[in-house]
Amino acid sequence: MEDIRREALRWALANALKHDGRASAKAVLGKLVAELPGWRSKIKELSGLVEQVVAEVNELPHEEQLFRLRKVGPVERLKPEERRGLPELPDVEKYPMVITRFAPNPNGPLHIGHIRAALLSHEYAHRYKGKFILRFEDTNPENALLEMYELIRRDLRWLGMSWDEEHAQSDRLEFYYNYAEQLLREGKAYVCTCSIEDFRELRDRGEPCPCRELSNGEQLQRWRRMLAGGVAKGEAVVRIKTNLNHPNPAVRDWPALRVTAKPHPRMEERYSVWPLYNFSVAIDDHEMGVTHIIRGKEHEVNEQRQRTLFEHLGWEYPTAVQYGRLSMAGMVLSKTQTMQGIRDGELTGYDDVRLGTIAALRRRGFVPEAIKQLILDIGPTLVDSSLSWETLYAYNRKFADERADRYFFVPNPVKVLVHKAPDLKQVRLRLHPGHPEHGERILPLAREGDALVFYLAGEDTTVLQEGQTFRLKDLMNVTLSSKGKVLEAEFQGLELADVPKIQWVSAGAVEVEVIKPDNSREFGLAEPAVAGLNVDTVLQFERYGFVRVDAVRPKLVAAYAHR
Numbered sequence: 001m002e003d004i005r006r007e008a009l010r011w012a013l014a015n016a017l018k019h020d021g022r023a024s025a026k027a028v029l030g031k032l033v034a035e036l037p038g039w040r041s042k043i044k045e046l047s048g049l050v051e052q053v054v055a056e057v058n059e060l061p062h063e064e065q066l067f068r069l070r071k072v073g074p075v076e077r078l079k080p081e082e083r084r085g086l087p088e089l090p091d092v093e094k095y096p097m098v099i100t101r102f103a104p105n106p107n108g109p110l111h112i113g114h115i116r117a118a119l120l121s122h123e124y125a126h127r128y129k130g131k132f133i134l135r136f137e138d139t140n141p142e143n144a145l146l147e148m149y150e151l152i153r154r155d156l157r158w159l160g161m162s163w164d165e166e167h168a169q170s171d172r173l174e175f176y177y178n179y180a181e182q183l184l185r186e187g188k189a190y191v192c193t194c195s196i197e198d199f200r201e202l203r204d205r206g207e208p209c210p211c212r213e214l215s216n217g218e219q220l221q222r223w224r225r226m227l228a229g230g231v232a233k234g235e236a237v238v239r240i241k242t243n244l245n246h247p248n249p250a251v252r253d254w255p256a257l258r259v260t261a262k263p264h265p266r267m268e269e270r271y272s273v274w275p276l277y278n279f280s281v282a283i284d285d286h287e288m289g290v291t292h293i294i295r296g297k298e299h300e301v302n303e304q305r306q307r308t309l310f311e312h313l314g315w316e317y318p319t320a321v322q323y324g325r326l327s328m329a330g331m332v333l334s335k336t337q338t339m340q341g342i343r344d345g346e347l348t349g350y351d352d353v354r355l356g357t358i359a360a361l362r363r364r365g366f367v368p369e370a371i372k373q374l375i376l377d378i379g380p381t382l383v384d385s386s387l388s389w390e391t392l393y394a395y396n397r398k399f400a401d402e403r404a405d406r407y408f409f410v411p412n413p414v415k416v417l418v419h420k421a422p423d424l425k426q427v428r429l430r431l432h433p434g435h436p437e438h439g440e441r442i443l444p445l446a447r448e449g450d451a452l453v454f455y456l457a458g459e460d461t462t463v464l465q466e467g468q469t470f471r472l473k474d475l476m477n478v479t480l481s482s483k484g485k486v487l488e489a490e491f492q493g494l495e496l497a498d499v500p501k502i503q504w505v506s507a508g509a510v511e512v513e514v515i516k517p518d519n520s521r522e523f524g525l526a527e528p529a530v531a532g533l534n535v536d537t538v539l540q541f542e543r544y545g546f547v548r549v550d551a552v553r554p555k556l557v558a559a560y561a562h563r
Helices: 004-018 025-035 037-058 063-073 112-127 146-158 173-185 196-205 216-227 277-287 295-315 335-343 356-366 367-376 389-403 458-462 529-531
Strands: 099-101 133-138 165-168 187-190 239-240 255-259 273-275 290-295 319-323 326-328 385-387 405-407 409-411 411-418 426-431 440-444 447-448 452-455 468-474 475-484 489-493 512-514 521-526 538-541 545-551 556-562
Touching: 004 025, 004 037, 004 063, 025 037, 025 447, 063 290, 099 112, 099 290, 112 146, 112 290, 112 319, 133 255, 133 290, 146 356, 165 290, 173 187, 173 216, 173 239, 173 255, 173 273, 173 277, 173 295, 173 468, 187 216, 255 277, 273 277, 277 411, 290 295, 295 319, 356 367, 356 556, 367 389, 367 440, 385 389, 389 545, 409 458, 409 512, 411 458, 411 475, 440 529, 452 458, 512 529
Parallel strands: 099 133, 133 165, 290 319, 326 385, 405 538, 409 452, 411 489, 512 556
Antiparallel strands: 187 239, 239 255, 255 273, 409 521, 411 452, 426 440, 447 452, 468 475, 475 489, 512 521, 538 545, 545 556
């Protein structure tokens, strides 16, 4: 019986991980019966065991389910395509074409949490040969920032995305006005002049405010006063009529349009009545033919609001695909915190290396394919996910290691003189050990009298002892003869020896400043070949880490990614 329980556990864990952490007892029982046909006569006993196991599995957090499945072993009969890659989109057969959208608010830079919706929406549109729309949701003049439009475009392009259509909601106000007037005329919306406090008190009791009972004609007159500028900010709001007994008070008679006094960065003072999020989103999703909305589960209330508008207008709501929250320990993901830090001068900009913005990751030299693969591997699961920097580093290392050329860099350099060395002028090394086609770099060697001159990383020299033999990487073996401000060593041979290997630089070394992830600076010397690199080049300083060239004048500055 213990073997059967183990099989049930294996199938339950696999089933749970395919369905957002919730296994189905019926599905697990079906798998077991198919695998153990002799148990059909004992189906009642088997069913009780399965229900018990499934109940235990469904209580486990996502990470524990993964851990236990690895422990008991994978379900061998699962096809590979069932275990990896994005799941199929639901309801594809309902639509002539899959149309998805990414709808950022240009009030701050994109971070790794935002691009989950972008990458998933783009990937699904591409998979089904559909259409992907970029739509700027910029109907709040108080926080839209003009520079964000192009920064967002740049981030998306860097991640390999293109789009079939681009829209800005600030260009579409006449559409929203027309629908608002239609709803007011049909008695499905009203202009409310109640104070927020009074309205909420009535709403929470499930009672209508006095404005709701006014005639459609009076509602239209109020609306036209709003458009004519006869209403100040906060004096009136258009509300969508809903069920006043809806179990969630936030859905009852939700606000759709309001007056704002601040000029818009694109429209300036052309408009003073602006739609709120749920109104403009719902209309645009219908008008643009969006078939699948892929977004976080925190939008559940927004979806309920939008569905009421779809019902009023006789439209069919698109298929919604929700996913859980994505957090990352030690990474600043809040737009509010980011913008405040920049305003206060605590952060240097949207690409400050301490941030989790796409601009910051790009500046540090992360490979866009790594970020994309990480997000696609997480997929649209409803389970909340928590990433670590180490996970992101591991994904990036896989891609960066394959393409980044290698160079020597020694932070906090210490000089060493090697005596009795042969008269070598230079050494030629591959740029990439696995790709000879990348070519070679030349490291010239300097001399002082009879000694060759090298610089080693200060950290490496602290562990060296007098009399210890070590190898100057890819060059020669030497024995340390004395330690002082300048180290002295003697040549021992060129052949490869089983001794510690230390990287070095010599003649023509280039000064380098490295920006670390905490925005501190580390200084050192790099081999001369780095002087010919361009800004944005991603390289690997051997035994130090991956970096991206951030500046080349007046000296080379590199932003650090990770080891």
